[in-house]
Amino acid sequence: MSSEHAxxxxxxxxxxxxxxxxxxxxxxxxxxxDNAEAMTILVTLPPGSAGNPPHRHTGPAFGYLIRGEMIFELEGEPQRVIKAGEAFWEPGGDVIHYQDGNNLPDAETEFVVTMFGVAGQPMLIPVSAEELEERRDRRAPRP
Structure with missing residues (x-):
């Protein structure tokens, strides 16, 4: 992030x-x-929530963690923990979003995300067990 954005x-x-x-x-x-629709949503994960099952988005998503901690994992990247005050992004498209769960067993996690998806398409597109198996080699090693 450069000062040219100041x-x-x-x-x-x-x-x-x-x-x-x-x-x-x-x-x-x-x-x-093309034909992108921007939407901003507020997500609240209950304590210990696993979040959504593996899915993808039709376009990029940009997020900011307001409070708590989120386990975040995209295809080809190791899972990581995002903490309050940190930002995250994903390119969408063909990339599988494996995890977006609450890393805290006793507190809510809350984040805001702005997504640029194809108008009229679902925000979350589930990934089948068969596709997960076919793409197993694209997932980073698990801790």
């Missing part, structure tokens, strides 16, 4: 300090589908 407009008539803007995440040229 934005501030001079406001000579202001009587209060300017807004503070911090870049949380940046992805150059993300792959947005």
């Amino acid at each position: 934005h501030h407009l001079e406001n000579p008539g202001a009587t209060t300090p300017p807004p503070k803007l911090d870049l949380v995440s940046s992805v150059p040229a993300p792959p947005a589908p």
Whole structure:
């Protein structure tokens, strides 16, 4: 994340300090589908929730963890824990999203995600057990 994303407009008539803007995440040229529809959703995972089963999205998704901890795993990448204040993204399309579960057994996890999907298509597309088996070699080794 570079300083070229820092934005501030001079406001000579202001009587209060300017807004503070911090870049949380940046992805150059993300792959947005044609006829994209942007949607922003707030997700609350109950304590210990496994989250959604393996799925994919029709386009990229950009998220920010508000509170808690999420186990996050995309095809070809090792699983990782995302903590409050951290951002995440996924390219969507053919990439399988294996995990988005709550890493905390005794507290909720909450995140906001903006997705750019194909208009009229479901936000989550489940992946069959057969396809998971066919693509087993694309999943990073499990801890």
